[in-house]
Amino acid sequence: MELALATGSLSAALIASNLASILFASSRLNRRTAIAPPTSKTLPVSIVVPARGVEPFTHETLERAFSLDWPRYELIFCVAHADDPVVKLIRAAIARFPAVPARLLTGDDRVSANPKLNNCVKGWEAARHDWVVLADSNVLMPKDYIQHLMAAWRQDTGLVCSTPIGSRPDGFWAEVECAFLNTLQARWQYAGEALGLGFAQGKSMLWNKPMLDANGGIRALAAEIAEDAAATKLVNGLGLHVNLVAAPFEQPLGQRTLGEIWSRQARWARLRRVTFPSFFGLEILTGAAAPLVLALIAAANLGFSLPTTALCVLALAYGPECALALAKGWYLSPRIVTAMIARDLMLPAIWARGWLGGAVDWRGNAMTIGTKAAELEETPSSA
Numbered sequence: 001m002e003l004a005l006a007t008g009s010l011s012a013a014l015i016a017s018n019l020a021s022i023l024f025a026s027s028r029l030n031r032r033t034a035i036a037p038p039t040s041k042t043l044p045v046s047i048v049v050p051a052r053g054v055e056p057f058t059h060e061t062l063e064r065a066f067s068l069d070w071p072r073y074e075l076i077f078c079v080a081h082a083d084d085p086v087v088k089l090i091r092a093a094i095a096r097f098p099a100v101p102a103r104l105l106t107g108d109d110r111v112s113a114n115p116k117l118n119n120c121v122k123g124w125e126a127a128r129h130d131w132v133v134l135a136d137s138n139v140l141m142p143k144d145y146i147q148h149l150m151a152a153w154r155q156d157t158g159l160v161c162s163t164p165i166g167s168r169p170d171g172f173w174a175e176v177e178c179a180f181l182n183t184l185q186a187r188w189q190y191a192g193e194a195l196g197l198g199f200a201q202g203k204s205m206l207w208n209k210p211m212l213d214a215n216g217g218i219r220a221l222a223a224e225i226a227e228d229a230a231a232t233k234l235v236n237g238l239g240l241h242v243n244l245v246a247a248p249f250e251q252p253l254g255q256r257t258l259g260e261i262w263s264r265q266a267r268w269a270r271l272r273r274v275t276f277p278s279f280f281g282l283e284i285l286t287g288a289a290a291p292l293v294l295a296l297i298a299a300a301n302l303g304f305s306l307p308t309t310a311l312c313v314l315a316l317a318y319g320p321e322c323a324l325a326l327a328k329g330w331y332l333s334p335r336i337v338t339a340m341i342a343r344d345l346m347l348p349a350i351w352a353r354g355w356l357g358g359a360v361d362w363r364g365n366a367m368t369i370g371t372k373a374a375e376l377e378e379t380p381s382s383a
Helices: 002-028 058-065 086-096 115-126 145-151 172-194 209-213 218-223 227-237 258-275 277-285 289-302 306-328 336-354
Strands: 045-051 073-079 102-106 131-135 157-162 165-170 204-208 241-244 250-255 359-362 365-368
Touching: 002 172, 002 289, 002 306, 045 115, 058 086, 073 086, 073 115, 086 102, 102 115, 115 131, 115 218, 115 227, 131 145, 145 157, 145 204, 157 227, 165 172, 172 241, 172 250, 172 258, 172 306, 172 336, 204 209, 218 227, 227 241, 227 258, 258 277, 258 336, 277 336, 289 306, 289 336, 306 336
Parallel strands: 045 073, 045 131, 073 102, 157 241, 165 250
Antiparallel strands: 131 204, 157 204, 359 365
C-alpha cells in the first residue's frame, strides 16, 4: 500500500508539472500574427547567417532572408569553406536581390570547439550596425522577422531569442522531430521564461553589439561548448534577462530518419549535460515515460486495470500537448500522438546517452563532448 501511495503520488505530481509547464508556456506564447510595418525611424540591423551545405529548403530560406519588411538591414552570410556547395546559391541570391545589402564571407576562425561560433566570428566583426541577429540558415524568416525580435526587447534585456518550431514534416520520423521541437522543447523553454529562468536558443539571437563587445564580444561565447549556453550565462551574469519572441519562427523539416533524430538529440543532450548539469539531471522526469511507469506500479499494487491506467496517463500527458499545438497554430496530424509516444520512448535512452562522452558529428565536423572543454577534431570535410 505504501509503495502504491508513493508511486501514485509521484506520478500525479509529474503529470501536474507537465500540465503546469503547458499552462506557463501558453501564457507566454501567441499564435503568429503579422506585426505592422516599421516606421522610417527604425534602427538598422545586421543579420549574420552561418551556412554549411545545401538543405531541402535552402532556396526558400534564402528568398525569405532577402524579403524582410524592414527598411534598413544587411545580410552577412558566413561559410567556412569556399568550395561549399551553398556558396553558389548564396551568390545567386545576392545577385537576384541587389537592393538588399549583402555579403558573403568565407574562412574558418578557430576561436572555440564550436564550429558554428567559429563560422560566425567574421560576420560579427564585419557587421556595420549596433543591432545584430545571429540566425541559423534553416530558419524560415517571416516578413516581420525583425519586428518580432525587436518587440521582445525590454529595458532589462540582454538577449532576445526564438526557439525553432518544426513545420512541414515529410514522413513519420520528421513528425517525431516536430514532437521534440514543439510541444516538448519549446514548451519547456517558454515555461522557463515564465518562471524567470529564461535561457538562450541559438536559432535566432538578437544582440546589442556594443553591449556584447563591451563584455568580450562574440569570442566570449566560446566560454562554453554551446554558444547559447555561454550567452545565457553571460547575460545572467550582467544582471540582464534572456527574452523570447512571443511567436517563435518556423524551421521546415522535410524528411528525417531515426538515425538523424537520434544523432541530433543525443548531441544536444550532451551539450546540455556539460553546460547545465543540474537542469539536465531533471530531464529524465519530462515526457510521459516516468509518470506512466510509476502509475502502472501503483495500479498493479492496487489491483487496478493496467490498460485503463495507461490510457488515462497518456490522455493526461498528450491531450494538453495537442491542445497547445492547436492553440498556437503548430503542426498537428492524426499521427502526432504516435510521434509523441515514439519521442517519449527515446527520451530515457537519450538522457542516458547524455551522460556519456564520445565523438559526435556536428554538420560534418567531428566533435568529442566528454567534458566542458570539448574538442573539435580535424576531418577531411573541415580541413
